[in-house]
Amino acid sequence: xxxxxxxxxxxxxxxxxxxxxxxxxxxxxxxxxxxxxxxxxxxxxxxxxxxxxxxxxxxxxxxxxxxxxxxxxxxxxxxxxxxxxxxxxxxxxxxxxxxxxxxxxxxxxxxxxx
Amino acid sequence: xxxxxxxxxxxxxxxxxxxxxxxxxxxxxxxxxxxxxxxxxxxxxxxxxxxxxxxxxxxxxxxxxxxxxxxxxxxxxxxxxxxxxxxxxxxxxxxxxxxxxxxxxxxxxxxxxxxxxxxxx
Numbered sequence: 001x002x003x004x005x006x007x008x009x010x011x012x013x014x015x016x017x018x019x020x021x022x023x024x025x026x027x028x029x030x031x032x033x034x035x036x037x038x039x040x041x042x043x044x045x046x047x048x049x050x051x052x053x054x055x056x057x058x059x060x061x062x063x064x065x066x067x068x069x070x071x072x073x074x075x076x077x078x079x080x081x082x083x084x085x086x087x088x089x090x091x092x093x094x095x096x097x098x099x100x101x102x103x104x105x106x107x108x109x110x111x112x113x114x
Numbered sequence: 115x116x117x118x119x120x121x122x123x124x125x126x127x128x129x130x131x132x133x134x135x136x137x138x139x140x141x142x143x144x145x146x147x148x149x150x151x152x153x154x155x156x157x158x159x160x161x162x163x164x165x166x167x168x169x170x171x172x173x174x175x176x177x178x179x180x181x182x183x184x185x186x187x188x189x190x191x192x193x194x195x196x197x198x199x200x201x202x203x204x205x206x207x208x209x210x211x212x213x214x215x216x217x218x219x220x221x222x223x224x225x226x227x228x229x230x231x232x233x234x235x
Binding site: 035040041044 | 123149151156157159161164205207221222223225226227228
């Protein structure tokens with residue numbers, strides 16, 4: 001089974017703290033994604049990566065950065081957490097193939113910034 | 115740009131009955147894929163079913179079927195014989211396929227806002 005894991009299910013941080021959310025996949029997928037999910041807004045893409053050290057901005061990259069030093073690991077960084085970044089964060093991965101369609105998701109990290 | 119619209123914020127269905135969750139989409143891409151995901155209260159996103167824009171037949175996976183009407187740009191999910199465990203959020207999503215662009219942006223999924231399904235015993 002494809003497995004995507006995220007470092008924490010629940011996280012509470014203070015405003016201004018630097019926050020790291022880690023995602024690891026064990027299927028050698030080339031592409032990895034970070035989404036943010038808010039009630040009534042669905043999932044919105046923050047950043048994605050198509051290779052080690054390669055990244056592209058998604059729809060809402062402001063206030064976030066990412067790091068991909070190894071193929072299996074994709075980190076989302078909140079440089080200075082703010083209360084409006086309180087949300088559910090979902091990581092996903094998919095193979096680099098036009099014939100493989102679904103994205104596999106991690107369990108999510110519910111982040112609260114106080 | 116792609117857009118997914120789910121017009122039903124919440125739905126109720128009696129156990130053992132069928133239910134249809136609506137999804138309409140908008141895209142200028144000639145080739146695209148449509149997905150449905152289920153998200154229980156535990157939070158994980160579970161892939162349910164996929165339909166390619168050039169697939170001749172509607173996709174089916176067990177109790178799930180996708181009612182694909184290309185001309186109307188709709189991709190409704192039909193769940194037959196609802197079970198209590200079907201209570202969850204359901205998201206429709208799409209991505210482009212077979213484009214010249216080889217970057218990961220071509221694998222990006224665009225999601226709708228979701229429909230919360232509640233199954234009543």
